[in-house]
Amino acid sequence: MPVSKLIGFALSKLEPSRLRMTLTAPLPQSEFDEPNQDEAAVAAVGPQDEAEAAPVGHITPVMQQFVEIKAANPDSLLFFRMGDFYEMFFGDAEVASRALGITLTKRGKHLGEDIPMCGVPVHAADDYLQRLIALGHRVAVCEQLEDPAEARKRGSKAVVRRDVIRLVTPGTITEDNLLDARRSNYLASVARTKAGAEGAGDRFAVAFADMSTGAFRVLEVEGGGLAAAIARIEPRELLIPDSIIGDDDLKPLWRQSGAASVPTPRAFFDGATAGDRLAAYFGVASLDAFGRFTRLELQAASAVIAYLDKTQIGQRPPLDPPAREGETGIMSIDAATRANLELARTLSGERRGSLLSVIDRTVTGAGARLLAERLAAPLTDPEAIRHRLDAVDLFLREPALRADISRRLSAAPDMARALTRLVMGRGGPRDMRAIGEGLEAAAGVLRRLAEIELPGEEIAAALASLASAPHGLAGDLAAALDDDLPLLKRDGGFVRTGYRADLDETRSLRDESRRVIASLQATYVDLSGIKSLKIKHNNVLGYFVDIGPNHAAAMMAAPLNETFIHRQTLANAVRFSTVELGQLEGRIASAGERSLAIEMQVFGELSAAIEREAAAIKRAAEALAVIDVASALATLADERGYCRPKVDDSFAFHIEAGRHPVVEDVLRTEGQSFVANDSDIGPSAETGAPDGGRIWLITGPNMAGKSTFLRQNALIAVLAQMGSFVPAKSAHIGTVDRLFSRVGAADDLARGRSTFMVEMIETAAILNQAGPRALVILDEIGRGTATFDGLSIAWATIEHLHAVNRSRALFATHYHELTALSERLERIVNATVKVREWKGDVVFLHEIVPGAADRSYGIQVARLAGLPPAVVDRAKSVLAELEKSGGSAPASLIDDLPLFTAARRAPRREEAPEDMPKVLEMLDGLSPDDLSPREALEMLYSLKAERLREKRKAD
Numbered sequence: 001m002p003v004s005k006l007i008g009f010a011l012s013k014l015e016p017s018r019l020r021m022t023l024t025a026p027l028p029q030s031e032f033d034e035p036n037q038d039e040a041a042v043a044a045v046g047p048q049d050e051a052e053a054a055p056v057g058h059i060t061p062v063m064q065q066f067v068e069i070k071a072a073n074p075d076s077l078l079f080f081r082m083g084d085f086y087e088m089f090f091g092d093a094e095v096a097s098r099a100l101g102i103t104l105t106k107r108g109k110h111l112g113e114d115i116p117m118c119g120v121p122v123h124a125a126d127d128y129l130q131r132l133i134a135l136g137h138r139v140a141v142c143e144q145l146e147d148p149a150e151a152r153k154r155g156s157k158a159v160v161r162r163d164v165i166r167l168v169t170p171g172t173i174t175e176d177n178l179l180d181a182r183r184s185n186y187l188a189s190v191a192r193t194k195a196g197a198e199g200a201g202d203r204f205a206v207a208f209a210d211m212s213t214g215a216f217r218v219l220e221v222e223g224g225g226l227a228a229a230i231a232r233i234e235p236r237e238l239l240i241p242d243s244i245i246g247d248d249d250l251k252p253l254w255r256q257s258g259a260a261s262v263p264t265p266r267a268f269f270d271g272a273t274a275g276d277r278l279a280a281y282f283g284v285a286s287l288d289a290f291g292r293f294t295r296l297e298l299q300a301a302s303a304v305i306a307y308l309d310k311t312q313i314g315q316r317p318p319l320d321p322p323a324r325e326g327e328t329g330i331m332s333i334d335a336a337t338r339a340n341l342e343l344a345r346t347l348s349g350e351r352r353g354s355l356l357s358v359i360d361r362t363v364t365g366a367g368a369r370l371l372a373e374r375l376a377a378p379l380t381d382p383e384a385i386r387h388r389l390d391a392v393d394l395f396l397r398e399p400a401l402r403a404d405i406s407r408r409l410s411a412a413p414d415m416a417r418a419l420t421r422l423v424m425g426r427g428g429p430r431d432m433r434a435i436g437e438g439l440e441a442a443a444g445v446l447r448r449l450a451e452i453e454l455p456g457e458e459i460a461a462a463l464a465s466l467a468s469a470p471h472g473l474a475g476d477l478a479a480a481l482d483d484d485l486p487l488l489k490r491d492g493g494f495v496r497t498g499y500r501a502d503l504d505e506t507r508s509l510r511d512e513s514r515r516v517i518a519s520l521q522a523t524y525v526d527l528s529g530i531k532s533l534k535i536k537h538n539n540v541l542g543y544f545v546d547i548g549p550n551h552a553a554a555m556m557a558a559p560l561n562e563t564f565i566h567r568q569t570l571a572n573a574v575r576f577s578t579v580e581l582g583q584l585e586g587r588i589a590s591a592g593e594r595s596l597a598i599e600m601q602v603f604g605e606l607s608a609a610i611e612r613e614a615a616a617i618k619r620a621a622e623a624l625a626v627i628d629v630a631s632a633l634a635t636l637a638d639e640r641g642y643c644r645p646k647v648d649d650s651f652a653f654h655i656e657a658g659r660h661p662v663v664e665d666v667l668r669t670e671g672q673s674f675v676a677n678d679s680d681i682g683p684s685a686e687t688g689a690p691d692g693g694r695i696w697l698i699t700g701p702n703m704a705g706k707s708t709f710l711r712q713n714a715l716i717a718v719l720a721q722m723g724s725f726v727p728a729k730s731a732h733i734g735t736v737d738r739l740f741s742r743v744g745a746a747d748d749l750a751r752g753r754s755t756f757m758v759e760m761i762e763t764a765a766i767l768n769q770a771g772p773r774a775l776v777i778l779d780e781i782g783r784g785t786a787t788f789d790g791l792s793i794a795w796a797t798i799e800h801l802h803a804v805n806r807s808r809a810l811f812a813t814h815y816h817e818l819t820a821l822s823e824r825l826e827r828i829v830n831a832t833v834k835v836r837e838w839k840g841d842v843v844f845l846h847e848i849v850p851g852a853a854d855r856s857y858g859i860q861v862a863r864l865a866g867l868p869p870a871v872v873d874r875a876k877s878v879l880a881e882l883e884k885s886g887g888s889a890p891a892s893l894i895d896d897l898p899l900f901t902a903a904r905r906a907p908r909r910e911e912a913p914e915d916m917p918k919v920l921e922m923l924d925g926l927s928p929d930d931l932s933p934r935e936a937l938e939m940l941y942s943l944k945a946e947r948l949r950e951k952r953k954a955d
């Protein structure tokens, strides 16, 4: 390829704004620079150059290299580093250009065909990676493993050595801009043992690790618990053994998890080597020190480790040793209940509108992650819950302290994630500063909280962790790191002046030489008489003199050609070097190299110091998160008037003036208030031994607030057991071990299940699993089928709950017939939502009172919803006929009154009925916004006068 074409290609990849840079004053090195042309030039001698050189049917060396590396990573998009770009070729280029909306071009030929190509600049690669990962792609990052100059030593056509250094997948990312700061990022794996012949069901182990923070846990569940466990963990990526990924029963679960599913070879889960693999990873002789694990748990944990080995290629993420989660200790919430209650996201999948979004007052990413985890896994041990509540109480009692702590925490960066990046060699100077500032915040928080006499168990434990943090390191980091830090360590310039004398010396040498160069421009202008002469810099020529082509002849002739050596002629510029420039360049370059080497050494020393203290830093980061959560929950309780719940081992469930935290929030923004309601569904005598929880059977009109009441009680239980105060005047809850809610199912057409089928599956799960410690919320069971079938199912369900499950339960229904059950079953309590009727309209009071509703007001609600008046009137007459005939449709109804006749006969709603008082009529016709103050006053007088007239008439 001709040189001009090569340079043209290289230039086409550069940013024009940077090419136009001229030297007018001493500038920092980076601003002198044009982009790295020789790297781009090497990129150019990649496929294009060699493809042209290669005869058709032959493969070029770079393509050969690409094809080999791609073959080893078939399931990932290959980011192939070429100079300042990651290039993608062939199918990868087509997929990526579509996904990223970037131009698909052609570069050279392969076996006679054009090679599709697209590329992303290295400095912007993270943004593109983020988008690809979000779309569920995996990316293999293939780097140049040597300097292009090294490759050239092996011959002009030698190919730079390259290899994949990392697979970027959704569950293994560590970069801040790829991660959601307020959400954990779990990679999970699932291992299974098939049901035994003795009748034991399938068992599963789930291991899950957040590589960005090091958290690593494992648990084992029986078959039915798998979906709940996965729903709680919400993994981003799920490793599934090849043998079960296609299992018909499990396939929907993989899909519903929302995680990227990875078919994983059996060898990753190998039981015989699992223990050894884990022990080797953590550098221990035996795993006993970490606790006892089942074989299945080890298999799942080992798959996570094997996958990290595969994707991180030689890098070892600093994971905590695996911690085993027992099946007890955490309130079990199945996937459907979790979704129905909209704990962490709404049914439409958004965070906004969920319980989490309403209660989250944390000020740090780590605090937000901990809050989300606690909400996902409420506790069942009253003692542990009490410790959390004590911490909230502490901050609630001390608002000034809380404000101060929250201010300090807001300044604390995400130490855990910065630490992981540093330990993995992916960190930069800003990660170091994050550790330093985090430790400073930790010291400040510790100083402030140390004044408290009785901090309670949880805060005391957090303070102990803060006390053992390496506080001296914060000072070292602050002394070493400059105020203005580059993103990448290789850019240099992050070590503070005054920290290392040798660095200061080389820097001043470099700066001095730059100053000399800047002054040389004036000297050369004088010497040549060319006013437009400039000194510029690029990586190919170094420093050079740049003039317009019209001056070229003079420069190339004596006497100027003794000083100026011609180097390059371009269309609109001619370039020269000089001996002086060359010497200065050499001095600057060696001083720059030396500075960078010293900075790298400083970085290495600081990194090592941080790594030595990794465990203590991690503990301090966790402690800050605990304090953030406690203080945030206190802020919530303060702002919203939440009370401290009493949580114990009893079977009580007595809420006084409870509210729905999310609905209350929505109403507040609309300037309305929420009507608080009591509930009491514990056994009638609150003894240690349960005589069975009560079942409140709630009837009431549509829109009255039944579902809201049901959910609010479930949410109060979740909040109380996660260690939060609750929206109520008082709450006494005997711990709930399982929470079930069947609230309004949607069709699950993708799984081939109708609304009714989903409803029945969920009801079956409840009736089969709920015990006396469970809290069961059932909303309109049976509504999805014919009336009598539905009523019968609801009837039998209540009887079963009462006699067999004996759980505490709230049951909302439109089947008023069910209220008769309370006469026969002693623990069924009828409750209803109060409404008032006014001139045919229904007014919702949202107040739950004892008793049964007499009717549904369905038609009134339908009218409120805007059903056409003709339909509403026809519905009324059908209802009247049905009521008369006891439920069956009489023939008269079928023959008589088609809809349009009803429409014709119906009085128009807008017409005022004859008996309507004039005052009301006047009010109806009134639009306050359109009145001037004077008109309003006059209107008031007229209304008053009319009312007096009416009163006199009535007397």
Ligand SMILES: Nc1ncnc2c1ncn2[C@@H]1O[C@H](COP(=O)(O)OP(=O)(O)OP(=O)(O)O)[C@@H](O)[C@H]1O
Binding pocket: 663, 667, 673, 674, 675, 676, 677, 700, 701, 702, 703, 704, 705, 706, 707, 708, 709, 846, 847
């Ligand atoms: N306690 C309350 N205080 C104030 N407003 C409430 C209260 N409860 C419910 N509401 C309001 O009433 C609306 C309807 O409530 P909800 O969906 O609970 O009624 P429902 O009785 O379950 O109705 P349906 O039988 O039609 O499902 C809510 O969206 C909310 O705006």
